[in-house]
Amino acid sequence: MKIERLNFYSYSIVLKSPLKMMGTFQNERSGFIIELIDENGLSGWGDAAPFPGLHKESLETVEQVFKNSFSALLKQKDNNYRSWLQFTQDLFSGTPSLCFAVQSALLMISAKLKNVLPALFVNPQALTDIKLNALLTPDNLNSFHDKIVGQGFKAVKIKVGIQSIDDEINLINSLHKKCGEDIKIRLDANRNWSFKQAVFFAKSVQKSCIEYIEEPLENPAMCPQFFAETGLNYAFDESLHDGLFDATKNYHGLSTLIIKPAVVGSFYKLSKILANAHMKNHRIIFSSTFESGIGLTAIANLAAAFAGNSVHGLDTISWFTTDTIIPSFRIENSHINLNELSKSVLNKEILKSVV
Secondary structure: OEEEEEEEEEEEEEEEEEEEEOOEEEEEEEEEEEEEEEOOOOEEEEEEOOOEOOEOOOHHHHHHHHHHHHHHHHHOEOOOHHHHHHHHHHHOOOOHHHHHHHHHHHHHHHHHHOOOOHHHHHOOOOOOEEEEOEEEOHHHHHHHHHHHOOOOOOEEEEEOOOOOHHHHHHHHHHHHHHHOOOOEEEEEOOOOEOHHHHHHHHHHOOHHHEEEEEOOEOOHHHHHHHHHHHOOOEEEOHHHOOOOOOOOOOOOOEEEEEEOHHHHOOHHHHHHHHHHHHHOOOEEEEEOOOOOHHHHHHHHHHHHHHHOOOEEEOHHHHHEOOOOEEOOOOOEOOEEEHHHHOOOEEOOOOOEEOO
């Protein structure tokens, strides 16, 4: 593969409502779209959209690093996809959101060369249709019935640790009464609770409907003790990426690993996390950092390739007023169809050429 040309676009998309995440309020989502074009005229896209609090790199850093890499990318010639992954992992080691974007574009081109979906290029046995959970916040719970029941969702993710614990206990118990046992609830506390608070919450809610609670404690090292005290399974997300997770250790009660490819960056690093998860029998759920449809499409293909039977967390597109692709990243009856996604084209109307 030889990259003959590349295009670099910026975008800024207004969100339907303010997003509170990682201690920040976001009214819009900004990032860069990378388009690589090979000697055959085949193009691949990637989305580099660092999220404040999740990524160390800024948009300005991503722009400068990518501009500085132009000549290296255009000089590189190698027909081996894995060699390209190693090359770009080294080139963008300090900017995982950018590494994810470039490797997404390379995967897209490599799949086109074989005339298959990216998921099938990675894993010939991959599914081409994956299931998603709904994403709710306390602000949009009033419309949950239309979203969950109307669109056939069987799992819903809810952020907790935002309001008072008593209010959130009432909220979860009320939601359980309305949804029953057919819909599983996934909670995400983002490390907002002390051990005492988390235990009080877990002992006060109806646990039969709760699949797990993501990052329940401000001190993740105490999660096994939390499980022993409450019997509620937990999941790791931030702990996978900030150095606190020890892959050689057994964490009692850890049922699920939440994978954010844009935070992991390199597909090689991703494969190591996945291999360890399978060895430990941890469920894998792919999630986003509120990328646009281009980033979500890449994640959906990785999810289908590596964990096709899981219910993944890519409903973040519901926050966006528009998208970087046409048709937009579309969820139909709680599913994503990769064949339909492959028909999308760049939405040039909202993309601004950087170079």
